[in-house]
């Protein structure tokens with residue numbers, strides 16, 4: 513989505529307020545700012561309110577509603593995405609901070625016709641019921657399995673503690689992650 | 703909820719950040735990993751006019767080996783500390799404690815400086831700086847101050863930082879010659895500690911020659927208990943010594959009650975954890991001596 517910059521931020525510089533430290537030229541102050549970023553391999557340029565969180569940007573501006581919003585304070589993990597390859601909470605980042613970043617959301621995993629092995633493992637092990645928490649679990653697990661291709665159950669439980677699920681009781685999710693690790697190791701479908 | 707409107711700026715150097723902080727003072731707020739600040743913004747418990755994003759200040763992100771100390775820049779991610787082999791080798795207590803902070807998804811963003819500046823009473827890093835006697839380097843436009851943890855942590859979520867100052871670095875003394883252990887009890891892995899204990903010991907055979915004990919989650923700031931440390935010194939860390947230490951800990955600590963645990967429970971747990979941590983630290987000391 514390419515939007516033209518509307519009012520090009522309020523570029524009121526702090527020097528205007530206080531000329532004493534004029535030696536250092538200061539960065540501008542923004543209320544709206546143009547950002548460029550790649551999401552699931554696609555380049556986007558957009559002008560955003562600086563107070564818009566990254567998760568709201570993904571959902572409302574880009575229409576990528578696979579990433580869910582639960583608590584908006586970092587606890588539930590529903591909004592987990594990959595930022596430059598690392599799993600992070602997209603409710604605790606502002607879209608402006610993602611300028612120049614590479615983002616992967618659940619839409620970047622598989623397609624309905626060809627699920628990612630991780631998604632297949634979740635389906636096969638009944639690792640979801642309502643599915644609200646699932647995108648977050650998938651993205652947390654994706655990053656985790658890249659770093660730990662052969663995780664112990666202990667490690668799986670530890671990483672999953674970062675995401676909440678109100679339906680499954682977690683056992684199915686743990687089974688799915690264990691199985692997904694195996695599928696990914698054997699190169700199946702990847 | 704959504705944050706109240708603010709203006710955003712992204713300096714690239716410490717100098718620029720300091721001038722910005724100086725310009726806006728109470729109206730400005732540094733944004734580090736955002737793992738504590740953004741929840742407060744989203745819930746509108748914090749409403750700064752200007753958010754000064756430190757994430758592009760590259761010069762604040764480093765882990766430097768300086769022989770007797772390891773200096774860590776304020777914007778170093780907690781995850782980078784966790785994965786650093788230098789930290790594991792030279793700062794084992796920090797390496798062990800950092801893994802208790804939230805979850806990997808939190809530590810990927812959360813910073814060392816942010817955790818200390820936020821000063822949550824149940825956080826892990828403040829008590830680690832306290833038992834290690836780390837130095838906190840604070841910069842303002844007027845100059846640099848080097849503070850001890852006892853000076854830096856003032857009260858519940860309060861530090862000695864002035865609004866126009868930045869915490870820029872933490873200098874951790876290398877502690878390879880100690881046996882160390884960090885233990886905590888929380889409802890789930892990754893939750894804030896109900897009680898956390900950091901222990902350091904040196905041993906001569908079965909006899910403990912030096913002990914340090916620090917606690918988190920049991921008061922507004924992290925605490926050391928010299929009386930409990932003395933009770934360990936010069937004695938074997940057997941059941942009778944550890945029993946006495948547990949009694950001192952329960953008597954001296956003054957934790958609060960909340961929905962997670964009562965004060966009485968916290969005291970009890972603190973005493974028992976202190977014993978376990980001392981014992982584990984002593985075991986590790988012996989292993990290293992033997993190696």
Ligand SMILES: Cc1cc2nc3c(=O)[nH]c(=O)nc-3n(C[C@H](O)[C@H](O)[C@H](O)COP(=O)(O)OP(=O)(O)OC[C@H]3O[C@@H](n4cnc5c(N)ncnc54)[C@H](O)[C@@H]3O)c2cc1C
Nearest residue numbers: 586734735736737738739804812813815816817819825869
């Ligand atoms: C789900 C969840 C679980 C968590 N669990 C734990 C836990 O178990 N233990 C724990 O210790 N923490 C926990 N945290 C908090 C986490 O460690 C934060 O990273 C930390 O408290 C703040 O660091 P930050 O870099 O994110 O700082 P921010 O949130 O960006 O900033 C925190 C405060 O410090 C100020 N500040 C930041 N950097 C500086 C600086 N260099 N100089 C001056 N002021 C500065 C900011 O202005 C702000 O007031 C958890 C967070 C979440 C969301």
Ligand code: FES
Nearest residue numbers: 582583584589603
């Ligand atoms: S919505 Fe981000 S962690 Fe809950």
Ligand code: FES
Nearest residue numbers: 641643677678679
């Ligand atoms: S499947 Fe419903 S919350 Fe996890």
